[in-house]
Amino acid sequence: MEKQTITIYDVAREAAVSMATVSRVVNGNPNVKPATRKKVLEVIDRLDYRPNAVARGLASKKTTTVGVIIPDVTNVYFASLARGIDDVASMYKYNIILANSDGNAQKEAQVLNTLLAKQVDGIIFMGNNMTDELRAQFARAKTPIVLAGSVDAKNEVESVHVDYTAAVEEAVTDLINHGNKRIAFISGPLSDPINGEYRLKGYKNVLAKNGIEFDQDLVFETDYSYRAGEVLWPALASAKATAAFVGDDELACGVLNGAKDAGIKIPEEFEIITSNNSKLTEIVRPQLSSITQPLYDIGAVSMRFLTKMMNREDTSSDQKTIELPYGYIKRGSTK
Amino acid sequence: MEKQTITIYDVAREAAVSMATVSRVVNGNPNVKPATRKKVLEVIDRLDYRPNAVARGLASKKTTTVGVIIPDVTNVYFASLARGIDDVASMYKYNIILANSDGNAQKEAQVLNTLLAKQVDGIIFMGNNMTDELRAQFARAKTPIVLAGSVDAKNEVESVHVDYTAAVEEAVTDLINHGNKRIAFISGPLSDPINGEYRLKGYKNVLAKNGIEFDQDLVFETDYSYRAGEVLWPALASAKATAAFVGDDELACGVLNGAKDAGIKIPEEFEIITSNNSKLTEIVRPQLSSITQPLYDIGAVSMRFLTKMMNREDTSSDQKTIELPYGYIKRGSTK
DNA sequence: TTACTAAATGCAAGCGGTTCAAGAATTTTA
DNA sequence: TAAAATTCTTGAACCGCTTGCATTTAGTAA
Secondary structure, X not given: OOOOOOOHHHHHHHHOOOHHHHHHHHOOOOOOOHHHHHHHHHHHHHHOOOOXXXXXXXXXXXXXXXXXXXXXXXXXXXXXXXXXXXXXXHHOOOEEEXXXXXXXXXXXXXXXXXXXXXXXXXXXXXXXXXXXXXXXXXXXXXXXXXXXXXXXXXXXXXXXXXXXXXXXXXXXXXXXXXXXXXXXXXXOOOOOHHHXXXXXXXXXXXXXXXXXXOOHHHEEEOOOOHHHHHOOHHHHHHOXXXXXXXXXXXXXXXXXXXXXXXXXXXXXXXXXXXXXXXXXXXXXXXXXXXXXXXXXXXXXXXXXXXXXXXXXXXXXXXXXXXXXXXXXXXXXXXX | OOOOOOOHHHHHHHHOOOHHHHHHHHOOOOOOXXXXXHHHHHHHHHHOOOOOHHHHHHHHOOOOEEEEEEOOOOOHHHHHHHHHHHHHHXXXXXXXXXXXXXXXXXXXXXXXXXXXXOOOXXXXXXXXXXXXXXXXXXXXXXXXXXXXXXXXXXXXXXXXXXXXXHHHHHHHHHHHHOOOOOEEEEEOOOOOHHHHHHHHHHHHHHHHHOOOOOOHHHEEEOOOOHHHHHOOHHHHHHOOOOEEEEOOXXXXXXXXXXXHHOOOOOOOOOEEEEOOOOOHHHHOOOOOEEEEOOHHHHHHHHHHHHHXXXXXXXXXXXXXXXXXXXXXXXXXXXX
């Protein structure tokens, strides 16, 4: 029982027209007499014809598919971006090839390669470890690329994100206004420019502006896990921190629970502000105050931007870097 | 500046062989003299040739791409499955086209259609609302399909999941052993056979076995959100429930916090068991006892099963339905 | 050496569409 | 009503690669 498919040929024969004509009606080309169009459509319907996208892709050199390189779908932060991406992608009739990279440079390079081989029309890249090699590969590929929720430190690739520096400044300022002098900066790897560069800069800026001396002992570089936060309390206590800015929600939940389990009262004795306003912030008690990032929108805007690039629409009016507004929501973990 | 690509033709010319030979070395066909192979590989390397997967797909009728229909990537449950799927997919050199359906029958049908148009080699479907129309569409498509973490009530489509009935039986038995007589059954839509059929059956079985009469008032059908659980306490209280089995972690977190906020002591005054053992269960206090499902593995096994079907490997020894073992982990929300 | 078999390689026909130059049909213009 | 201008259609050349079959080359036994 072979997979017996119906081709444009069958439709053409059955409708007594050329395949070129069938192709035109399928593609909505206006140069078709209404009567002919109707006839063809009827046959298409009757035969249940479904154009072969692969053949189409070969002939037209467009696959209506974009590649999405994501560190880990399991992470709410990235999943939210991905959802925004997929939604506007399907709005524009594109599909998404999703590939997990674990933020691993080698996998990223390898995945990028197969995506290009599959002739995707564009690529959305998440993950912050922009190595030079990767940047070179991007440059060589003539395929449009945009970074979502990530930054290219060298600013060569288009990207969509929030102003991380300003967001942290706002959060830390709030903490200072509550009388805190020793505020911990807790984040994932500082090798990620979002942490090591932009956020840290914001943190330092505010300290300086308020005449507080920067203390390296208050900077905690960990990984992005709940567990990492949970075991952090002793260190925070011995650094005499009275508040913390945290760069990731899971991490922040860990810090919160770790402190609570040690008998600390939140926010009376220790305040916490986190960064992504994911569901987690509302599930813990007290709920976490958080910087808010429009994750879904970052994804959506990235994809929209990519469609422009793919259609060679004029993007000259657009910046290479799009900054979306962040926000701040106060909950129980701050005074 | 046109996208100047290098084709198999260029390689053939440059290496002074026919394109057939180049094709053979690219595909690892053994019928090539080592010397020739070496020569060709050198040219490929020098020209940085990358085979066009679309053309390949057209000629070979294989795209090494599978479609994944998912209700919502943003949901940890599905994201975990997806991760398992992608990992074994890439292990077998497949890529994943990920499409969100919101569990909406119309979107599902539409997505399925475009996936078939894109000639995916197989499909993994998540979501439990197997309408007859969808089943018909599956049947007509000669493309292999497997359901991951979902069940086909009519058992026509291959699927991978756990024994929901037995899992609930174990959980509820535990609750009864702690002396509870009035145990609530809280789940998402009962129209989903996992809830309305398998889980509910398990619940009733155990009650019957222990001589407890089934009380419809203890069955709470809500949606899968945190909020839905949070507001449920008053209803639970007036139904005089002293414990609950909950079919979803977010929902369970809501129930937990709702009860706590009402001053109830967990687990002393109310016990809770949830179902998916996601990260959430460890983030709330007390932590939630939970049935454990090997989500990643369900995804992984589904994909592995699909590869077998795609390669027309003999699957006769396999059941149409694969049941993976579930587990149970006791935490603070039960005595 | 010669005849014969096995291993390498080349040829060319697809795969199922898109697209453009060119021809046919229809409508408009004078 | 014939010529000119439009509007529709068609024929056929790709798109880049796979693959069955024919052909050439190399290897082996007689």
